[in-house]
Amino acid sequence: MIDELTAIGVCKSYRTGEVETHALQDITLSFRQREFTAIVGASGSGKSTLLSLLGTLDKPTAGQVKIGGVNVSTLKGNRLADFRFSAIGLVFQHFHLLPTLTSMENVMSPFYGRRTSVNYKARAEELLIQLGLADKARSLPSQLSGGEQQRVAIARALINKPQWLLADEPTGNLDSRNAEAFYELLQQLKTELGCGIIVVTHDLHLAGKADRTIELRDGRVIQERNVTTGGALC
Numbered sequence: 001m002i003d004e005l006t007a008i009g010v011c012k013s014y015r016t017g018e019v020e021t022h023a024l025q026d027i028t029l030s031f032r033q034r035e036f037t038a039i040v041g042a043s044g045s046g047k048s049t050l051l052s053l054l055g056t057l058d059k060p061t062a063g064q065v066k067i068g069g070v071n072v073s074t075l076k077g078n079r080l081a082d083f084r085f086s087a088i089g090l091v092f093q094h095f096h097l098l099p100t101l102t103s104m105e106n107v108m109s110p111f112y113g114r115r116t117s118v119n120y121k122a123r124a125e126e127l128l129i130q131l132g133l134a135d136k137a138r139s140l141p142s143q144l145s146g147g148e149q150q151r152v153a154i155a156r157a158l159i160n161k162p163q164w165l166l167a168d169e170p171t172g173n174l175d176s177r178n179a180e181a182f183y184e185l186l187q188q189l190k191t192e193l194g195c196g197i198i199v200v201t202h203d204l205h206l207a208g209k210a211d212r213t214i215e216l217r218d219g220r221v222i223q224e225r226n227v228t229t230g231g232a233l234c
């Protein structure tokens with residue numbers, strides 16, 4: 001069970017020519033299953049950088065990201081890809097659906113090229129039904145609304161039943177009705193699948209629905225608020 005996600009003393013710096021940017025500085029955080037965390041902060045504060053490290057898409061310059069006790073920075077190549085596939089679902093602001101694949105194919109695509117005994121076609125059908133997209137299974141992304149594309153992206157992220165769902169600005173391209181539907185979906189996923197949800201957002205309404213908010217400024221955690229206890233923790 002990959003039930004704990006932790007960042008321990010995580011730093012991330014980028015070097016562009018002579019300029020070094022310290023995007024994250026000494027971040028220590030722990031995330032739990034069945035918890036919806038929103039990461040907030042001004043533009044450039046390090047939110048997306050943190051999410052990409054937690055999602056194993058990038059490696060810290062210093063410190064560790066551990067998932068279920070595994071230091072994911074030590075994983076490479078196929079082992080890293082397999083670990084990510086088994087543990088993490090990712091949703092991006094622009095969804096990144098493959099334009100020539102139908103909704104059904106996009107949802108199944110993480111399994112393409114993998115040997116598996118999982119009946120992923122049945123699971124994709126189930127997810128599309130669950131997300132209200134049964135009648136859009138054969139549509140291409142260009143034939144879908146923004147909210148529908150987002151739900152396809154979520155179904156794709158959930159196809160392998162990840163313990164962690166990570167989303168970067170998921171409501172950035174949605175109208176208020178679809179954004180509202182998205183909040184409800186997150187609550188449902190948390191309760192029914194028991195996954196931990198971590199969302200980077202500028203959307204204060206979405207952040208207000210989270211169990212916990214973490215605010216970054218200049219690459220550091222400046223405030224952590226747990227809604228269930230109501231307290232500002234640091």
Ligand SMILES: Nc1ncnc2c1ncn2[C@@H]1O[C@H](COP(=O)(O)OP(=O)(O)OP(=O)(O)O)[C@@H](O)[C@H]1O
Nearest residue numbers: 014015016021023042043044045046047048049050
């Ligand atoms: N690949 C990169 N190369 C160089 N600098 C980068 C790179 N990615 C991010 N940065 C810098 O790191 C800092 C943090 O960026 P990041 O994208 O994490 O911020 P953010 O809080 O997600 O911002 P936004 O809300 O605008 O998306 C910024 O100063 C940014 O310019």
